[in-house]
Amino acid sequence: MLIRKPSDIAPSEITPLQHYLDRRKFMMAGAAGLLMASDAFAALSFKKGTSVLAANDKPNSLRDITHYNNYYEFGSGKSDPSENAGVLKTHPWSIVVDGAVEKARTFDIDTLLRLPLEERIYRHRCVEGWSMVIPWVGFPLAALLKQMKLTAKARYVAFETLNRPSEMPGMAEGLLAWPYREGLRIDEAMHPLTLLAVGLYGNVLPNQNGAPIRLVVPWKYGFKSIKAIVRIHLTDTQPQTSWNLATPNEYGFYSNVNPTVDHPRWSQANERRIGEFLRRPTQMFNGYGSQVASLYQGMDLRKNF
Ligand SMILES: Nc1nc2c(c(=O)[nH]1)N[C@H]1C(S)=C(S)[C@@H](COP(=O)(O)O)O[C@H]1N2
Numbered sequence: 001m002l003i004r005k006p007s008d009i010a011p012s013e014i015t016p017l018q019h020y021l022d023r024r025k026f027m028m029a030g031a032a033g034l035l036m037a038s039d040a041f042a043a044l045s046f047k048k049g050t051s052v053l054a055a056n057d058k059p060n061s062l063r064d065i066t067h068y069n070n071y072y073e074f075g076s077g078k079s080d081p082s083e084n085a086g087v088l089k090t091h092p093w094s095i096v097v098d099g100a101v102e103k104a105r106t107f108d109i110d111t112l113l114r115l116p117l118e119e120r121i122y123r124h125r126c127v128e129g130w131s132m133v134i135p136w137v138g139f140p141l142a143a144l145l146k147q148m149k150l151t152a153k154a155r156y157v158a159f160e161t162l163n164r165p166s167e168m169p170g171m172a173e174g175l176l177a178w179p180y181r182e183g184l185r186i187d188e189a190m191h192p193l194t195l196l197a198v199g200l201y202g203n204v205l206p207n208q209n210g211a212p213i214r215l216v217v218p219w220k221y222g223f224k225s226i227k228a229i230v231r232i233h234l235t236d237t238q239p240q241t242s243w244n245l246a247t248p249n250e251y252g253f254y255s256n257v258n259p260t261v262d263h264p265r266w267s268q269a270n271e272r273r274i275g276e277f278l279r280r281p282t283q284m285f286n287g288y289g290s291q292v293a294s295l296y297q298g299m300d301l302r303k304n305f
């Protein structure tokens, strides 16, 4: 996976006008309730990524990526998000960035979509033992954080999902303490692999995948990759996270993919790639160790699971 800095992308490679036309089409499709049909997703303009996935990693189908989901706000079944998330209004949308910053800011989603977008084809490993390969479109979280003046207290980043029970029928099941919350250490948040995704397969994000904007941290278990983000809070203390609050002995703050540290109720040594029959071995840091292992030098990864 080649990471290109926004400054490496020639203006001629980006076609904002087409992007805005498509965005308009998308909003109208949303208003007409057409967003469940995958061919109604509007195209984004982005810089094509170069993938260094293993030879046997090929992207999952759009069908699999959009119909086998975890998004508990819409129910706990794998098909609940694709069936229930269509009603969610994802425009207008804004993200508040506050806490340990010199001046809090509110970013409108349309402003964020004007940042240079890149394709990133990442492996995704759910803590439940299944995996996929997903061609995201987005921008590094660092590109957003670098627009803020962080204070010395900005040691962690806390994220919050939209809290709108009227459009999120799964919230009534009460499986987690809402809103869904996640967090990263500041160096993890600034890492160039850490992405804010606004699209997949070249089109805007389907609601069930976390529209209009979600985090993607490919070396961590999937639940760290929080969907439908409305708040990013800089803080000097390790943030509380929804899954850790629910079951602290099963879901730690770090949750780096690690085949040598089992979940208390199942092995993490291997995984089922959606669409495949035989399980395959799980890789340390989900195969991104050469890029991220240094973040955890000297840490006991069994203790800091
Ligand atoms: N707000 C929110 N974000 C969430 C979840 C959720 O239930 N709510 N599920 C997580 C889990 S467990 C996984 S595996 C991924 C799934 O992302 P996908 O459906 O796009 O594959 O989203 C993560 N982000």
Ligand SMILES: [Mo]
Pocket (backbone or CB within 6 Å): 070, 125, 126, 127, 128, 221, 222, 223
């Ligand atoms: Mo997951």
